[in-house]
Amino acid sequence: MPETYDVIIVGGGNAALCAALAARETGASVLVIEAAPEAERGGNSRFTAGAMRVAYRGVEDLARLMPDLTEEDKANTDFGAYPEDQFYDDLCRVTQYHANPKLAETLVSRSFDTMLWMRSRGVRFAPIYGRQAFKVEGRFKFWGGLTVEAWGGGPGLVDSLYTIAQRAGIEVRYATRALDLIADDDGVRGVTIRCGGRTSVIEARAVVLASGGFEANAEWRTRYLGPGWDLAKVRGTRFNTGDGIRMALDAGAMPYGNWSGCHAVGWDRNAPEFGDLDVGDGFQKHSYPFGIMVNARGRRFVDEGADFRNYTYAKYGRAILEQPGQFAWQVFDHKVAHLLRDEYRIKRVTKVSAQTLVELAGKLEDVDPKGFLTEVGAYNAAVQTGVAFNPNIKDSRGTRGLALEKSNWANTLDTPPFEAYAVTCGITFTFGGLRIDDDGEVINTDGLPIRGLYAAGELVGGLFYFNYPGGTGLMSGSVFGRIAGSSAGRSAKSF
Ligand SMILES: Cc1cc2nc3c(=O)[nH]c(=O)nc-3n(C[C@H](O)[C@H](O)[C@H](O)COP(=O)(O)OP(=O)(O)OC[C@H]3O[C@@H](n4cnc5c(N)ncnc54)[C@H](O)[C@@H]3O)c2cc1C
Numbered sequence: 200m201p202e203t204y205d206v207i208i209v210g211g212g213n214a215a216l217c218a219a220l221a222a223r224e225t226g227a228s229v230l231v232i233e234a235a236p237e238a239e240r241g242g243n244s245r246f247t248a249g250a251m252r253v254a255y256r257g258v259e260d261l262a263r264l265m266p267d268l269t270e271e272d273k274a275n276t277d278f279g280a281y282p283e284d285q286f287y288d289d290l291c292r293v294t295q296y297h298a299n300p301k302l303a304e305t306l307v308s309r310s311f312d313t314m315l316w317m318r319s320r321g322v323r324f325a326p327i328y329g330r331q332a333f334k335v336e337g338r339f340k341f342w343g344g345l346t347v348e349a350w351g352g353g354p355g356l357v358d359s360l361y362t363i364a365q366r367a368g369i370e371v372r373y374a375t376r377a378l379d380l381i382a383d384d385d386g387v388r389g390v391t392i393r394c395g396g397r398t399s400v401i402e403a404r405a406v407v408l409a410s411g412g413f414e415a416n417a418e419w420r421t422r423y424l425g426p427g428w429d430l431a432k433v434r435g436t437r438f439n440t441g442d443g444i445r446m447a448l449d450a451g452a453m454p455y456g457n458w459s460g461c462h463a464v465g466w467d468r469n470a471p472e473f474g475d476l477d478v479g480d481g482f483q484k485h486s487y488p489f490g491i492m493v494n495a496r497g498r499r500f501v502d503e504g505a506d507f508r509n510y511t512y513a514k515y516g517r518a519i520l521e522q523p524g525q526f527a528w529q530v531f532d533h534k535v536a537h538l539l540r541d542e543y544r545i546k547r548v549t550k551v552s553a554q555t556l557v558e559l560a561g562k563l564e565d566v567d568p569k570g571f572l573t574e575v576g577a578y579n580a581a582v583q584t585g586v587a588f589n590p591n592i593k594d595s596r597g598t599r600g601l602a603l604e605k606s607n608w609a610n611t612l613d614t615p616p617f618e619a620y621a622v623t624c625g626i627t628f629t630f631g632g633l634r635i636d637d638d639g640e641v642i643n644t645d646g647l648p649i650r651g652l653y654a655a656g657e658l659v660g661g662l663f664y665f666n667y668p669g670g671t672g673l674m675s676g677s678v679f680g681r682i683a684g685s686s687a688g689r690s691a692k693s694f
Pocket of ligand 1: 209210211212213214215232233234235240241242243244245246247248249250251252375376377378409410411412434435436438439440441442443474479480627628655656657658669670671672673674676
């Protein structure tokens with residue numbers, strides 16, 4: 200006889216564990232199936248810095264999420280506010296108004312409440328001082344709508360969710376890959392799994408798919424994102440190969456969202472094929488707004504200062520992939536070296552430095568030195584040095600007269616030592632996936648729910664198109680994971 204659970208959760212990242220906890224709260228028996236072995240558990244969620252975009256009205260709201268916030272923190276920091284309508288506007292703006300309004304509204308309006316729930320379950324949070332606030336005149340100021348991270352980053356978040364799940368009596372099976380859904384005209388009744396080379400069936404009254412996108416599948420990347428995407432490096436887990444999406448489509452689910460789109464960033468040119476848990480997100484290079492990026496011809500190819508990096512980094516990976524040889528160099532001078540994020544100081548970094556621009560030009564591997572020097576000359580001459588530089592605001596200190604302007608944070612490159620970092624395209628996750636309703640239930644191609652099938656996290660389509668506001672992936676996994684888990688639990692109990 201096959202084993203039976205009320206709810207099976209496919210996946211072992213943040214969305215899956217939030218779904219598991221919410222399902223368990225309904226009294227359901229819950230099994231989590233994680234394709235990765237225990238040592239690699241946690242999906243992309245574990246590779247993150249744990250940054251979570253949440254709507255809040257001011258520091259008092261934040262103090263509810265972070266009771267450890269001291270009076271000194273409050274006095275020395277301008278936390279500002281991130282009202283729901285601003286979160287909503289940011290999401291709609293960066294997705295060029297394609298984000299499904301209902302999904303966007305749910306994400307935004309449930310963000311604070313969901314983080315409070317996580318906190319009540321034992322997940323701890325902290326302010327992101329290191330990355331999202333610069334100290335100006337003795338005071339930190341947060342910018343870009345991103346203020347809170349999980350304690351201990353992604354690894355801390357995943358560890359605490361597994362600990363809480365274990366305490367709640369949720370069973371987890373590692374190194375167990377879901378292969379197919381058991382489904383008939385009445386809906387989904389279980390999952391076929393493979394563990395230790397053996398295939399078997401586990402029955403369930405409801406199944407939640409939270410097994411990520413297809414970013415780690417080179418063939419699907421090329422098929423859906425387009426030529427060249429097979430060459431991208433994968434920033435996170437090697438286990439997100441689109442299984443959950445395929446299984447749902449086979450069961451009649453409607454494909455939804457931006458199937459040709461993905462989140463992709465500048466990532467060390469010599470990083471390994473998949474993410475390395477010892478390095479986490481350290482291969483990313485996100486301080487480009489304070490320098491310039493050049494391609495093999497030595498030419499700039501994006502407005503590095505178009506917006507806060509939270510609103511440009513997720514689309515600039517694609518811009519790098521489209522350059523000759525799929526690489527770029529980020530170039531900085533000494534004036535901004537202190538603003539570079541920690542990831543620029545890790546051991547495994549592809550970096551050159553030089554005392555002059557001519558020397559630097561000779562060190563930029565695969566770059567035309569003449570083209571580079573001409574580009575820097577034109578750029579330096581175009582910087583509006585009369586406008587004050589301020590990294591905490593969009594300072595409008597741009598260039599004037601270039602074919603491709605830099606809009607903010609433009610500084611002349613003139614103060615040695617000069618530093619340059621080689622990057623390529625690192626894919627984070629894919630945007631296309633499944634369509635869900637208000638309960639997190641998966642919708643079929645006739646527009647009707649597939650009974651007993653729920654979805655959350657990266658594989659939900661319809662939220663992100665072209666671009667993405669930093670910190671929204673985890674928040675989406677938590678909000679929709681909680682919704683899917685509690686709906687699945689309730690439906691299983693009402694069987
Ligand atoms: C380097 C990096 C940094 C990031 N930084 C941030 C950040 O700071 N803030 C933020 O919000 N987002 C960040 N993201 C994005 C974020 O990781 C994702 O949006 C989010 O973690 C997705 O959660 P998820 O639970 O849907 O997927 P995942 O966490 O990827 O979990 C998917 C799970 O499914 C499992 N799985 C896959 N196939 C199967 C199968 N067939 N059977 C069983 N299990 C399966 C995988 O092993 C994995 O455990 C980052 C991503 C990366 C890679």
